[in-house]
Amino acid sequence: MDFISKLAKASQKNRSLLCVGLDPEPALMPEKTGVFEFNKAIIDATADLVCAYKPNIAFYEAMGNEGLEALKKTRDYIPKDIPVIIDAKRGDIGNTVKAYARSLFDYYKFDAMTASPYLGYDSLEPFIEYRDRGVFILCRTSNKGAADFQSLYVGKEGDVKKMLFEVVAEKVDGWNKHGNLGLVVGATYPEELKLIRERYPQMPLLIPGVGAQGGGIEQTVKYGVDREKTKTIINSSRQILYASRGRDFAEAAGKAARELRDSINKYL
Amino acid sequence: MDFISKLAKASQKNRSLLCVGLDPEPALMPEKTGVFEFNKAIIDATADLVCAYKPNIAFYEAMGNEGLEALKKTRDYIPKDIPVIIDAKRGDIGNTVKAYARSLFDYYKFDAMTASPYLGYDSLEPFIEYRDRGVFILCRTSNKGAADFQSLYVGKEGDVKKMLFEVVAEKVDGWNKHGNLGLVVGATYPEELKLIRERYPQMPLLIPGVGAQGGGIEQTVKYGVDREKTKTIINSSRQILYASRGRDFAEAAGKAARELRDSINKYL
Numbered sequence: 001m002d003f004i005s006k007l008a009k010a011s012q013k014n015r016s017l018l019c020v021g022l023d024p025e026p027a028l029m030p031e032k033t034g035v036f037e038f039n040k041a042i043i044d045a046t047a048d049l050v051c052a053y054k055p056n057i058a059f060y061e062a063m064g065n066e067g068l069e070a071l072k073k074t075r076d077y078i079p080k081d082i083p084v085i086i087d088a089k090r091g092d093i094g095n096t097v098k099a100y101a102r103s104l105f106d107y108y109k110f111d112a113m114t115a116s117p118y119l120g121y122d123s124l125e126p127f128i129e130y131r132d133r134g135v136f137i138l139c140r141t142s143n144k145g146a147a148d149f150q151s152l153y154v155g156k157e158g159d160v161k162k163m164l165f166e167v168v169a170e171k172v173d174g175w176n177k178h179g180n181l182g183l184v185v186g187a188t189y190p191e192e193l194k195l196i197r198e199r200y201p202q203m204p205l206l207i208p209g210v211g212a213q214g215g216g217i218e219q220t221v222k223y224g225v226d227r228e229k230t231k232t233i234i235n236s237s238r239q240i241l242y243a244s245r246g247r248d249f250a251e252a253a254g255k256a257a258r259e260l261r262d263s264i265n266k267y268l
Numbered sequence: 269m270d271f272i273s274k275l276a277k278a279s280q281k282n283r284s285l286l287c288v289g290l291d292p293e294p295a296l297m298p299e300k301t302g303v304f305e306f307n308k309a310i311i312d313a314t315a316d317l318v319c320a321y322k323p324n325i326a327f328y329e330a331m332g333n334e335g336l337e338a339l340k341k342t343r344d345y346i347p348k349d350i351p352v353i354i355d356a357k358r359g360d361i362g363n364t365v366k367a368y369a370r371s372l373f374d375y376y377k378f379d380a381m382t383a384s385p386y387l388g389y390d391s392l393e394p395f396i397e398y399r400d401r402g403v404f405i406l407c408r409t410s411n412k413g414a415a416d417f418q419s420l421y422v423g424k425e426g427d428v429k430k431m432l433f434e435v436v437a438e439k440v441d442g443w444n445k446h447g448n449l450g451l452v453v454g455a456t457y458p459e460e461l462k463l464i465r466e467r468y469p470q471m472p473l474l475i476p477g478v479g480a481q482g483g484g485i486e487q488t489v490k491y492g493v494d495r496e497k498t499k500t501i502i503n504s505s506r507q508i509l510y511a512s513r514g515r516d517f518a519e520a521a522g523k524a525a526r527e528l529r530d531s532i533n534k535y536l
Contacts, residue, residue: 023364025363025367056360056364056367058358058360058364058365058367058368058371059364059367061367061368061371062367062368062370062371062375064371064375065333065336065337068333068336069333087360089358089359089360089384090326090357091357091384092324092326092355092357093409093410093411093481094411095293096291096324096326096327097326099293099324099326099327099329099330100326100329100330102330103326103329103330103332107330107332116357116359116384116386117386117416117417118384118385118386118406118409118417118418119406119409119411119413119414120411120412120413120414120415120416120417120418121413121416122411122412122413123409123411123413124413138386138387141361141386141387141391142361143361143362143387143388143390143391144388144390145387145388145389145390145391145392146387146388147388148385148388148389148439149385149386149388149432149435149436149439150386150387150388152422152423152432152435153422153423154417154420154421154422154432155420155421156420156421160421160422160423164417164420164422164432167417167420168417171416171417213361
């Protein structure tokens with residue numbers, strides 16, 4: 001099943017737009033808990049509450065090959081009906097991007113990935129050509145520095161009316177011939193989120209930044225959710241994974257995930 | 269020794285601005301040759317001809333953990349006086365970038381890395397704070413799609429005079445408080461290379477795109493090299509690694525590297 005259909009089914013089954021970010025940070029995890037063991041407990045506690053999971057590969061790379069083995073085991077452990085988005089923000093020239101695709105799509109078999117737009121279309125094409133997978137292009141990210149470039153006004157000489165993130169969204173919409181592209185827009189910038197959702201009502205949006213990063217739930221739902229409620233992914237990582245730092249971490253994560261899912265649903 | 273000093277020493281010792289890109293592609297390598305074995309032979313044949321090596325991590329990730337073990341062995345095998353730049357084009361929000369830094373700078377101990385500017389300053393700061401390492405920010409990349417965003421005119425509404433890649437260069441120059449930043453500018457765009465070098469005569473430039481990608485050597489040298497000839501890195505990968513596809517690949521790589529180094533030096 002292709003990524004978009006799988007996402008819609010999981011959203012509907014679990015009545016959820018919540019994505020749990022599987023970002024293991026040893027300093028925040030209970031002592032003597034292995035990464036896979038930690039993820040497994042989190043997945044067991046949240047699998048009926050989410051529309052997707054999103055591991056950020058950086059946290060696994062930081063632990064060397066042992067970390068990447070835990071990533072593979074985690075991916076394989078996640079129930080087959082829940083899509084897994086690898087947050088990797090890759091982007092490179094063509095023959096190199098093919099190598100990244102072999103790793104993320106062929107070896108790990110992720111359902112979707114995040115990618116950076118800076119190198120332009122040909123740097124994304126090898127990902128896009130995996131028609132049954134999703135590719136979320138960074139548009140307006142959730143961090144403070146996002147404005148450094150993403151909010152600059154751009155265009156052709158003498159005709160500049162849009163900000164860079166708007167042009168990225170416009171181009172991605174144009175490149176979306178297989179219907180497998182989406183955008184990353186942070187919950188921390190509600191005006192920008194509103195603008196993107198209004199312009200692209202059908203575009204899958206991956207929305208990080210609620211919770212620890214400060215994005216509010218009511219505004220995120222009001223501005224970000226699509227009409228069918230099947231193409232919006234609201235991600236939370238730290239608020240759920242580290243709801244408790246003790247041995248009851250999984251139970252606490254389940255509770256935090258349930259509360260966040262229900263809180264999102266309340267505003268729908 | 270910090271990256272900039274190490275680069276200058278290696279350039280001077282080997283009278284070379286050539287960087288060999290260690291991008292192993294099984295389909296192009298001689299049969300039954302392991303990745304580390306291949307790299308080791310290439311390094312043995314070229315270590316007195318280069319100012320740096322630049323593995324692109326994608327090609328190793330594509331081979332799973334075995335590939336990443338070969339990357340670690342390759343990094344450890346490279347003579348200590350030659351800097352190694354990992355081409356990873358990373359960029360993410362702050363706590364995630366710290367995880368990438370732990371992987372690339374602490375675990376692998378690379379001397380320098382490439383990073384993507386799209387997320388802005390705070391997405392790069394954790395890399396920049398490793399003062400003895402180099403960070404090359406993507407500016408004008410060597411691929412065809414580079415123009416999609418990098419050549420858009422940007423600025424404030426109604427006051428637009430520069431293209432995005434120029435603004436990236438300007439910001440990176442402003443962020444360079446520790447003197448460890450550089451820019452990636454492709455040899456395939458000589459006018460842009462000329463403009464960047466003229467504006468930032470002291471900025472380390474990593475210049476990919478000569479050879480297989482079509483960048484000419486004479487123009488690259490004329491427009492890209494700094495006055496001291498110690499802050500310019502001209503990368504070639506495929507033209508050297510795959511000069512021969514037979515058992516004599518290392519000898520052929522050594523010959524190709526020598527010719528390219530000498531050809532660069534001829535135009536200095």
